Amino acid sequence: MQVSAATQKNPISRLWIALKKDPLFSIVLIFMLIFVFLAIILPLLSMIGASISEKGLPLFVSYLSSPVYQTIILNTLVMGALVGLVGTIVGFLFAFVQVKLNVPFKRFMHIIALIPVISPPFAVATATIVLFGRNGSISRGIFGVRYDIYGLDGLTLVMSLSFFTIAYLNLAGMMRALDPALDEAATNLGASKWRIFRTVTLPMLVPGLASSFLLLFVEAVADLGNPLVLGGNYEVLATRIYVTVIGLYDTTGAAVLSFILLVPSLTVFLVQRYWVGRASVVSVTGKPSGTPQTIDHPLVRWPLFAIVMGMCLLIVLIYGTIIHGAFVQVPGVRYDFTLDHFDFVINGIGAQAMRDTTFLSVIATPVAGLFGMIIAYLVVRKTFRGRNLLDFGTMLGIAVPGTIIGIGYVLTFNSPMTLNLPFLGEITVLPQIAGGRAFLGGALAIVIVYVVRSMPAALRTGTAALSQIDPSIEEASISLGADNAMTFRRITLPLIRPAFLAGLIYAFARSMTTISAVVFLTTPNTKIMTQQILNEVENGRYGNAFAYCVILIAIVMVAIGVMYLAIGSTTGAERNLRGGGL
């Protein structure tokens, strides 16, 4: 003990040495560590602290032993598993048709599969009610069935359609990376296509299928928007947390429920990331040797084509309903053309919401993109203690359900953070940044949440891009006399530009469309579009909600256009755009 104490200097002096050796690196690193701690870890700790407090602990017992809450927990898990399963199947079908089949309209299918990324919450659920609800224009109008869409079936449909993009991108990337030589070898050995699919392709995709399933599970149990609209009497933890805060303002009860929700989400996330994610048998080191074989058997090709095309048309129909609904008097009931909904949104309260949301997203986007790239750079290129912790801490921003982040912020930042120092007395370290009358009208907390939620995607795309770039290029820059900052700016950043762009696009789309994390943080001075959409949907004014959705989608598309123009190069950007960014 004494020996090690003598040889190991105290942390402060070690820090000082590091600072002198590479000041910029150390300062950036310390800043990032502090940011991740304050913006992600601390709110989580507050939530956990509140749930295991004296007031919280008895609630655990009463919640976990009550049959009502047991049902809610079971509902959540069943829904997560079903959405994981169905979403993965849909994603697999899209990916398979895209990569393995020689059929027309593949570009169209690809674009359709990406649409859900920029879709506002509630849009799909609401359109589904109009189309397939009890009085839906299709279920009732065409088939004459009064179908009860509320509950598990409706939720599975809507969530699978909203989240399958994650599985699709994941699996399509994997299928492309499969070495065609294996297929060829199997063919030469006399295997049929079906046998190859069964014994070669599918086993290699198992990790991809498993990780898609788990990612979709996490997304589904975290989702708030869809269960609020379509849940009916099928209650899940996310909606329960919402009612506990909004209806009863019982933050302790909400923290306890959050803790209960955190357990499955985090477990599944960890399993995905550190076990399934690692177990990949696909070699991605080199380029595939040759072009993937396509499957031409008409009995395989056309039925699959028809299924995927059918799903594409369903998605087109849903988004068509949204756009159409924005222009008719009462969507699903009265179809007289009107611009009233746009008038209500643009000249009413919507104008402020549009300005605020766009403005805050515009601030958060570059910050999230840059922070993500910097952390990726630190994690891939530098060695320091706590490297994995920094990576993991950043990833928590997306692994933790949004409602939980929201509760954490309410508990942590709704009052100024003060330190009681000797002699100086109480000093304010951090002003109140969330809630009404907060610093900047609570806008800062919302921007930070946007950053926290989008940073992981930028980090992942950045890490992937960086690992493919030979460090010797950067070393050459250093040996030619450039410093670290110059090298990062002039060499690394341009090389990872597609990843950076993908990170930015994702950050902007995510910020504009997020609801669960900010729903508790909006204040009288800061209005958020998704919250306004929720109000309209909850009051059944679907026309107004659709008008909001149309405007929101338009803003996101214009912003993506601007980013393409400004940052350029689309090469590989879409491919790296992983929904959820995990």
Place this chain on the structure above:
Amino acid sequence: MRRTKILVLVVAAALLLAASVPLLAQDSLTVLCTPQEDWCVAMTQAFQEETGISTNYVRLSSGESLARIRASQDNPEFSVWWGGPADAFIAGAEEGLLDVYMSENAEDIPEAYKDVDGSWTGVYVGALGFCSNLEILEELGVEAPTSWEALLAPELQGFVAMAHPATSGTAFTAFWTIVTLKADEFEAAEEGTGYDEEGAPTEAAVDAAFEYFAALNQNILQYTRSGSAPGTMAGQGEIAVAVIFSHDCVKLQEEGFEGILVNTFPEEGTGYEIGGMGIIKNGPEPEAARLWYDWALTAAAQEIGATVNSLQLPTNPDAAVSDLSVNLADVNTVEYNFSAAGTSRTAIVERFDAEIATAPTQ
């Protein structure tokens, strides 16, 4: 090339910055608004035009409003709370969340519609009713309900909706109406069993109301957050009957659902709301809040509702009443004890949330 790209970014950022007004305004008022969104917009815009005070609002249902005021009482975000059943205002006043304000204009308001001590004043009144979709009723083979009992018909299973009393004042009004009816029933059977010495319904009456709602739960499709939302669900044909305020039903009829929705009342008696208004204690803009309070009681301000089809009856006797408004005198209303309702509110909504709303249905 590089320059153009940077330029594009800078111009885009500048445009956005120019478009966004500062997030904080100076001479301002923040209203906590409980009625429907478009009425909130019309009221705040009219007030802003009249006084020049930049007026902002947040719409929350009445239970949410009460919870939010309670949660931020050390540093309130709102200055004045306008609209929503008075029960929530009474509960708030009892917890010391509201300031007493004796507005001169409150003298015009009938005594039944205000708190004599000045912690709240009524700005509108309206009766509770059933808002039903004619086509769906026909399909289910039931008549538009004219009694609370009729809501329990097995044909209506999954075809009734109401809001959650924890968040919505409408739903709480419905609950308290049943409490009152049960208390009347008990009182008729044996004196002293329905009401206690102070005229408040007894615990037995409350228990009986819980029994009623437990039975009704089997027919409820969804407890919405906002009181008026079930009306639109009925209009869309998602449900057959919505338990909402009659003026919200009339509003829907005026806005695209005429000939689809029908408004009926329970013959045993229905509850009604007095839309309250109160000043939030330690609110950030006390003077602007008083100006709003005085203004909202004037006949002119109370006539704004009708312009956006919010057809509640004004409390100011000088305000014009729309032909479309439902007159309270034409409806059989119960003796609604607002102060007892306000006092019991918190305990009831917590019990409702635990026992009824989360209970599974078949």
